[in-house]
């Protein structure tokens with residue numbers, strides 16, 4: 198029957214709730230069992246605390262179960278708070294058990310639990326019925342006492358050794374009506390004593406309906422301690438006798454209990470036990486092992502991994518540390534983690550003894566390993582080329598769990614941790630953890646020196662707790678580093694092609710250290726697409742083709758025939774975003790038509806003038822302000838440079854851009870000598886040039902009233918053929934020449950994006966107002 202079920206019948210029912218003596222016992226934590234030879238109350242100290250004591254109750258009163266009383270009267274109390282395990286065992290022949298015909302035994306105990314200074318008493322009553330018939334002779338080697346019982350009605354012929362014979366000779370002379378007992382210790386014989394004297398000396402000698410009961414603590418003055426096969430054996434030899442008329446009744450009581458403690462190696466508890474202690478010549482031995490007072494059939498024992506082998510007169514039992522039936526406990530002391538193991542060995546040897554009596558010898562031996570300190574291993578399994586820290590920590594027993602992890606001083610639990618901590622199970626029921634952490638993970642501190650030494654450091658503090666209570670924890674702190682040499686920012690191969698510059702973006706093995714920027718912009722696929730760059734993945738890495746005139750170019754030495762274009766790629770530290778390296782490529786290109794709008798507001802134009810017959814003459818070419826002539830010109834083209842705020846440049850505001858517009862103006866040379874032309878004149882085409890600057894880069898224009906843009910402007914040259922050029926020459930007093938500011942658009946913008954553009958709009962409004970109303 199399961200302990201829980203027994204508990205329900207045995208304890209809950211008898212609980213005296215009404216009296217206030219008894220509180221509800223936590224269900225499932227108590228078990229009341231009738232085992233073969235004793236009554237057992239088992240409980241979980243997690244619920245009772247360690248301060249538990251018992252009283253045995255019978256007709257004569259209440260008897261506190263002290264150590265001495267327990268050993269004399271057949272009780273064993275075993276409280277192991279560290280293991281959460283505790284029990285009270287009471288022999289069927291214990292002093293207060295109510296014995297009916299050696300068949301039915303009724304027990305009554307008070308269990309007194311003290312928690313937080315409050316005492317609580319529980320009644321435990323239980324009646325057990327013998328399930329396994331008594332053998333003629335039984336010896337129970339309990340933890341704290343020896344108990345020998347013998348059937349009263351067995352007689353056998355005296356074929357004893359010399360000691361016995363002399364004892365019998367002795368008792369014949371000494372016997373009288375009362376029972377007396379005579380102890381022997383080796384060759385020594387003491388004077389017979391009465392049973393009450395024996396009782397005063399710690400012995401219990403009683404007679405039940407069918408049996409003699411002889412019980413004593415270990416280590417009595419009359420006991421003989423011998424070594425048998427290296428194991429201490431405690432032997433008490435007594436002769437019980439009485440005279441009834443002409444008959445002298447002599448009972449030979451021989452109790453010999455081996456006290457094998459066993460030893461341990463790194464995986465098992467090993468118990469060596471002598472089989473022949475008191476009596477030699479045992480016949481038809483039957484050996485069985487079990488745990489916690491319950492014997493198992495050999496098949497069951499083997500299934501649990503218990504192993505039993507007989508070597509000569511010894512039996513060797515091996516119990517693996519993790520076998521069912523044992524108790525294992527991990528401990529933490531001074532941050533050192535260790536474990537111990539308890540196995541309550543139960544062993545039975547059934548045999549026919551020298552007197553042809555069937556004998557049953559049972560031993561209850563708790564086998565305890567010492568504190569085994571576990572090797573706390575932290576192994577750096579990092580492989581540099583994987584660019585990932587790999588750290589193994591172990592080896593832990595099953596009840597040890599990783600409960601917290603600090604990485605570089607930060608608590609690191611949750612999803613990310615789950616992804617990077619894996620539990621490693623070993624076949625010997627131990628486990629460990631492997632932590633994987635990419636070098637470039639944001640929390641890993643990184644240092645890259647000018648000399649190209651790259652160092653990653655991972656500082657770990659593992660907290661491990663002992664389950665299930667998690668009260669005890671220990672930690673392990675470790676730091677791993679990974680060092681690379683010769684780590685420098687990449688410099689890209691670049692070459693010029695007809696329409697632009699091409700870069701081979703090979704970032705090398707430390708790609709994750711760097712961020713590639715085109716000017717102020719991170720070079721992403723989206724950005725490249727927006728700018729018209731061609732970012733191509735090839736088998737050898739990424740290729741970036743930057744067509745001429747796309748964003749990011751800087752133009753220099755712009756001439757009528759050639760100009761130079763420079764494109765710069767920056768490599769920044771991914772974390773710091775500091776510029777670590779630059780790849781600059783300048784190429785010379787043939788000039789066709791071009792317009793360059795610099796961030797400083799300088800406009801450079803090379804305009805295709807082939808539509809103008811004989812560009813130099815008879816026309817004079819200029820911008821809207823006719824004092825702004827071409828810097829260079831020939832038959833087919835003309836080069837101008839001007840500032841966006843000069844040469845009659847008109848300003849327009851669109852939703853997102855400030856557009857500066859100017860025109861290439863033709864006029865007969867002759868007229869220019871005498872002031873501005875007043876007449877419309879025919880020209881083969883109109884050439885409009887525009888620079889559009891995005892508003893977002895122009896805040897300084899509106900703060901400082903000085904043209905500086907964060908970005909270059911976008912230029913365009915438009916040829917409108919057969920255009921009749923109107924009076925275009927610029928005159929400062931002519932309202933028509935004022936910048937083309939559309940106030941209603943400005944207001945719209947202001948309503949739409951008041952914060953972003955309000956300053957701009959106010960400024961422009963002022964500008965407009967000033968121009969219109971000087």
Ligand SMILES: *[C@@H]1O[C@H](CO)[C@@H](O)[C@H](O)[C@H]1NC(C)=O
Nearest residue numbers: 210211212213254305320322
């Ligand atoms: C348990 O046994 C004791 C002693 O025999 C008795 O006083 C008590 O009433 C019993 N409790 C119950 C609930 O039967």
Ligand SMILES: *[C@@H]1O[C@H](CO)[C@@H](O)[C@H](O)[C@H]1NC(C)=O
Nearest residue numbers: 461462463464465466467515
């Ligand atoms: C521990 O003892 C058992 C039983 O003797 C044996 O099988 C096992 O190999 C031993 N282990 C070690 C590591 O010695």
Ligand SMILES: *[C@@H]1O[C@H](CO)[C@@H](O)[C@H](O)[C@H]1NC(C)=O
Nearest residue numbers: 463464572592623624625627
């Ligand atoms: C269990 O196995 C692990 C891994 O093989 C080993 O490191 C550890 O020492 C073993 N522990 C015991 C108690 O055998």
Ligand SMILES: *[C@@H]1O[C@H](CO)[C@@H](O)[C@H](O)[C@H]1NC(C)=O
Nearest residue numbers: 585616617632633634635638
């Ligand atoms: C987690 O660890 C694995 C290797 O065990 C690694 O590949 C992965 O990048 C790590 N993830 C993070 C977020 O560090």
Ligand SMILES: *[C@@H]1O[C@H](CO)[C@@H](O)[C@H](O)[C@H]1NC(C)=O
Nearest residue numbers: 603658659660671672673674
């Ligand atoms: C590691 O964590 C433990 C427990 O939180 C703490 O006591 C200890 O000081 C930490 N060690 C280091 C080096 O941070």
Ligand SMILES: *[C@@H]1O[C@H](CO)[C@@H](O)[C@H](O)[C@H]1NC(C)=O
Nearest residue numbers: 577579581676677678679680
């Ligand atoms: C850990 O392993 C890496 C890679 O093998 C090595 O560079 C480093 O020195 C090792 N030791 C520590 C303490 O990090």
Ligand SMILES: *[C@@H]1O[C@H](CO)[C@@H](O)[C@H](O)[C@H]1NC(C)=O
Nearest residue numbers: 708722732733734735738739
């Ligand atoms: C090109 O390669 C990069 C990594 O090298 C990758 O992130 C990107 O998705 C690839 N693009 C295409 C279009 O395959």
Ligand SMILES: *[C@@H]1O[C@H](CO)[C@@H](O)[C@H](O)[C@H]1NC(C)=O
Nearest residue numbers: 788789790805806807808833
């Ligand atoms: C200039 O324009 C003419 C047509 O007006 C065209 O034929 C010529 O190719 C252009 N030259 C350049 C360099 O673009």
Ligand SMILES: *[C@@H]1O[C@H](CO)[C@@H](O)[C@H](O)[C@H]1NC(C)=O
Nearest residue numbers: 822824825843844927928929
């Ligand atoms: C035309 O430009 C010249 C030189 O920059 C300047 O002095 C003159 O004032 C400008 N004319 C007008 C009308 O702004």
Ligand SMILES: *[C@@H]1O[C@H](CO)[C@@H](O)[C@H](O)[C@H]1NC(C)=O
Nearest residue numbers: 937938939940941942943945
């Ligand atoms: C200003 O812009 C608005 C809205 O786009 C337009 O309706 C209006 O005609 C423009 N005014 C001038 C003077 O261009």
